[in-house]
Amino acid sequence: MGEKSLYKFRVEPQEVDFTLRATLASLGSAILNTAGQDAYGKGFGVDVLNAENHSWVLSRMAIEIDRRPEQYTDYAIATWISDYGRVLSTRNFTLTDAAGHEFGRAVTQWAMIDLTSRTAVDLSWVGREHDDAVVPVPPPTEKPRKIRTVTPSRSVEHRVVYSDIDFNRHVNTMRYIEMMLDMLPLDLLTQEAPVRLDIHFLKECRFGQTLTVGCEERGQSALFEISGDGTTAAVRAQVEWRHE
């Protein structure tokens, strides 16, 4: 049995929008950064996995942000793995401000892939070998939702360029989030309401592909579907603002 790990952050000027509060994409990036650091520190990071021709791949993510922290604000992200299945491991996060109040949380589900076949491999060995990394605390909110259908009312095209891709030559998660949110009106993005983002990765998008980013507005929500080179969906997502 392990303990939650705590990582400290500060909202830097390049992470805020003109309301001087951290963007949803930058908080998402900090969350994923925490996941990478924690796995790396515990000996099952991408560095170790790559030596075995394996890698972690994010399958689904849910992020809830109740209020976006202001520029130069200190905050902390606690992270823990609650369970390992054969195909998916669940890593959880809570975000707390300097006074210790929780202002956000996230649940992520990761698969392990073979880098040659790019298919999922059984990851139960990680749970056995790194049993001390599992913390018996349930996820802090509902697990990421599967998003089954999106019927876009409008779409934009985006050619995948150098600055979009990660160490795997695939579009990085933060850039997917930005592409989707960029389709929404500024007043929706900069409002103060609590927000939940569910994102579901089905296929990888690569350098040079032309992506179609479709958006459907449905009540308090916006739904998105991204596909590469005119094929089936690679990413689906839903953003929902909760007005109390």
Place this chain on the structure above:
Amino acid sequence: MGEKSLYKFRVEPQEVDFTLRATLASLGSAILNTAGQDAYGKGFGVDVLNAENHSWVLSRMAIEIDRRPEQYTDYAIATWISDYGRVLSTRNFTLTDAAGHEFGRAVTQWAMIDLTSRTAVDLSWVGREHDDAVVPVPPPTEKPRKIRTVTPSRSVEHRVVYSDIDFNRHVNTMRYIEMMLDMLPLDLLTQEAPVRLDIHFLKECRFGQTLTVGCEERGQSALFEISGDGTTAAVRAQVEWRHE
């Protein structure tokens, strides 16, 4: 008289490309972040200036990177202001690895603007009031070059969206750098040769504008010109790789 300030960084996974070394844009972002932190810590940051309806605006920047540091590598950025003129102040940077070897340097020139008229104001008072922030050490390399003419052989269009803009609602510097570099072939961007980037800001680009990003290849260099809504140049830049 003051002393150089030192800020510590580590190359995070979201800052590397598939060569697992920090991108030029992410190093540029760390450099600008250092400038903001140092001005903030010394009492002449954007927070204080905004209260007077003023702000800092980056006018020109030169960055030289001899070798790009690898993922999870620690490095430090030292920064100091070498002089204040009436219109421009010069802030300098050196980047050193954990062993203390310099692997990069930058020179930036900043104007102070009135936020209402958006014109430059006399900033010599900063030099007088914050004399202790000036360090009598000359810039570590040639000051940013003025780039006078660019004759693009190809261009792309880019609509300015939410994720492009900063706290001032203008396109942020890192995004300009990305837009330009994204026009170049991957093998040029990921080679190991020392690189120098000069960037020269003439006008601000705003949310909703459609930018034209033009590129001219000239020997070992690539030159760029960005203009908004078909008007005159807003940004010009030159990237030069030095093969020894």
